[in-house]
Amino acid sequence: MVVEKTVIDTVVIGAGQAGVAMSEHLTNLGISHLVLEKKRIAEAWRTGRWDSLVANGPAWHDRFPNMEFPGIGADSFVPKEQVADYFEAYAAKFTLPIRTGVEVKSVVRNEGRPGFTIETSEGIIEARHVVAATGPFQRPVIPAIAPQEESLHQIHSAAYYNPQQLPEGAVLVVGAGSSGVQIADELQRAGKEVYLSVGAHDRPPRAYRQRDFCWWLGVLGLWDATASQPGKEHVTIAVSGARGGHTVDFRALGHQGVKLVGLTKAFKDGKVTFQPDLAENIARGDENYLALLDAADAYIARNGLDLPEEPEARHFLENPDCVANPVLQLDIKEAGITTIIWATGYGLDYGWLKVAAFDENNKPKHQRGVSSEPGVYFLGLPWLSRRGSTFIWGVWHDAKYIADHIATQRKYSEYGQV
Numbered sequence: 320m321v322v323e324k325t326v327i328d329t330v331v332i333g334a335g336q337a338g339v340a341m342s343e344h345l346t347n348l349g350i351s352h353l354v355l356e357k358k359r360i361a362e363a364w365r366t367g368r369w370d371s372l373v374a375n376g377p378a379w380h381d382r383f384p385n386m387e388f389p390g391i392g393a394d395s396f397v398p399k400e401q402v403a404d405y406f407e408a409y410a411a412k413f414t415l416p417i418r419t420g421v422e423v424k425s426v427v428r429n430e431g432r433p434g435f436t437i438e439t440s441e442g443i444i445e446a447r448h449v450v451a452a453t454g455p456f457q458r459p460v461i462p463a464i465a466p467q468e469e470s471l472h473q474i475h476s477a478a479y480y481n482p483q484q485l486p487e488g489a490v491l492v493v494g495a496g497s498s499g500v501q502i503a504d505e506l507q508r509a510g511k512e513v514y515l516s517v518g519a520h521d522r523p524p525r526a527y528r529q530r531d532f533c534w535w536l537g538v539l540g541l542w543d544a545t546a547s548q549p550g551k552e553h554v555t556i557a558v559s560g561a562r563g564g565h566t567v568d569f570r571a572l573g574h575q576g577v578k579l580v581g582l583t584k585a586f587k588d589g590k591v592t593f594q595p596d597l598a599e600n601i602a603r604g605d606e607n608y609l610a611l612l613d614a615a616d617a618y619i620a621r622n623g624l625d626l627p628e629e630p631e632a633r634h635f636l637e638n639p640d641c642v643a644n645p646v647l648q649l650d651i652k653e654a655g656i657t658t659i660i661w662a663t664g665y666g667l668d669y670g671w672l673k674v675a676a677f678d679e680n681n682k683p684k685h686q687r688g689v690s691s692e693p694g695v696y697f698l699g700l701p702w703l704s705r706r707g708s709t710f711i712w713g714v715w716h717d718a719k720y721i722a723d724h725i726a727t728q729r730k731y732s733e734y735g736q737v
Contacts, residue, residue, distance in 0.1 A: 327351050329448040329725060330437055332426075334360045334417045337452035337699030339406050340383065340715040342415040344722035350729070354452075355439060357422040360410055361403040363456055370481045371505060372399045373560045374711075375497055380533040381711045383409060394531070396560030427673050428692070433732070435674070435694065447694060447732075448725050449672075451683075452718075454699035455709055457668040461661045462493075466586035471651070476502060476662040482509035488657030489513065491591070493583045495520055496555025499662030500567050504559075507577045512655065517569060517597055518582040521556045522604035525566040527615050528626040532558070535615050542707035555664075557604065566608075569601050573639030580646050590650050597645045598638070605635065667700075688721045694728075696721045 331341045334356030345352045359365070374381045379393040381402075386409055388397055397405070410417050422440040426449055429436055437444040459475035466473075472486050476498045482505065489512035492503040503515040523532040536542045557567040573579050581597040612632060619626055649656070667682065676692035678684050684691035687704045697703065698721060699714050707713030 325353070325442065325444045327353055327444065327446050328729070329353075329450065330355060330435075330444055330446040331450040331452050332423050333452040333454060333699075334406075334410070334419065335363055335452070335454050335699070336361065336406060336711050337454055337714045337718065338417070338450075339410055339415065340718035341450050341452050341698055341722065342410070342417065343383075343385075343413050343715075344719045345725070346413060346415060348722055348726045350722070350725060352416060352446075353444065354415065354417040355421045355423055355437075355444075356417060356419045357440075359403075359407075359419055360417060361406040363454070364399050364403040364406075367456060367477050368399045369476075369479050369502060369505075371561070372501070373397060374399075374402055375558050375560050376533045376710065377531050377560070377564070380531070383711065383715045386412060396564050423671050425671050425673055426695075428694075433694075448696065448728070449694065450696040450698055450721065451669065451672055452698040453669075455667070455701050456665045458666040459661075460664050460666045462663055464583065464585055465659070465661065466591075466651075468586075468589075468651075471656070472658040474658075474660055476660055477665075479660055482506050482511060485511070485658050489655040490658045490660060491583075491656050492516065492660045492662055494518070494555070494662030494664070495557060495569070496662065496664075497558055499555075499660075500557050500569075500572070501559050501561055502660060502662060503577055504561070504572060504575075507572075507575060512578070513576075514578045514580055514649070514654070514656065515572065516580050516583045516593065517600050518555070519600055520604050521607045522567055522569075523556065523558055523611055524608060524632060525558065525560075525564050527612055527632055528619065528629050530615075530626065531564075532611070535611060535618075536706075539614050539618060542705060542710075542713070544706045545702075545704070568636070569604070570636040570639060570642065573641050574636060578646070579639070579641045580649075586651075589652060590648055592648045593646065595645065595647055598642055601642060609633065688717055689724055696725070 328350050329352035331338050331354040334354050338354045342354045373396040377394050378388045378391045378397050388405055391397055424438045426435050426437050434445055434447040435449050459477045461475055490506050491514045492499050493516045495517040503513050507513045559567055580593045582594040584592045584594050674692045674695055676690040676695050683697045685697050688697050701709050703717050708717055
């Protein structure tokens, strides 16, 4: 039996925002390539997010440079289905060579000759370069502390879609980044009793002095920070575009009826315990918030901008009772908790990429996406080149750098060939 092989310069694995951006730049450079996607273009936006999700940045910011969102106001926050539609339309506009429904099973380096052999569900492909564009949301992570209680309905935030899917009873949401805080808010507004476990977080203003925080991070140069600050590697960002966009305010959530608790510590004998750090975590979030206001005020003064002052932005609500008198332990049954939603992030899964491109902790070794394994590239990861790398516009710029690197390597390898 003869197995047909496809031979091509570059294979891009994944057709989310990273893969689509990568394909555009490779196309512009005339580099033959294929993008392989096991499901649909931008599938994670459709089925890996809850129903009411909108983009966390405004439409003028969270897009690729060469196409605007059709029919969407520049300052609007785009619903998730329209984000996915955008990437499908983008791929069609630039006639990108994307093959959907193709699963990559393994990538191995060829012996004694250049390139890699890629085994897929549709056959074998050989390529000189491989771009892993599967992004940062590959494997939902539920911590080991999760209780082994069959009576509890436990899901990761990736499997949450709407309040109607949950059983009757109260909900404990663990994790207060953008996903956790928005899900907790939605559930409480739907009539659920909600406990929200709040850990360390950054809490930027949604907008300040008539400018969105995305604009502020841009003019202040913060999107271009090349590494996270020491001790903040695992700090989440609490920001929301829901209901037209608003600043996340944990005190307001507490007054609204969400029961705030500290970092979830352990489950034992039908009880859950929390760290006594709730007020401290909220205070540190306030510090982050105020630091951005200070930097914005200084920028306005330095540049003589005519933007209205907003002194009320510095006024905080009184601590709700759940912050002033934090609960450190709950009896799960007595509290009526029947569901736990783990908004605890994601891990990477490159089990199919069988090359020497990982460190002792199985994390990708790279410099701006250029792997330690020649010919292999990573795209879409947090802090790939800067703070903005996981945002839609940021991944587009990272993809351009990688495409240019591939083009340069091609020139070297072709030198002297007849």
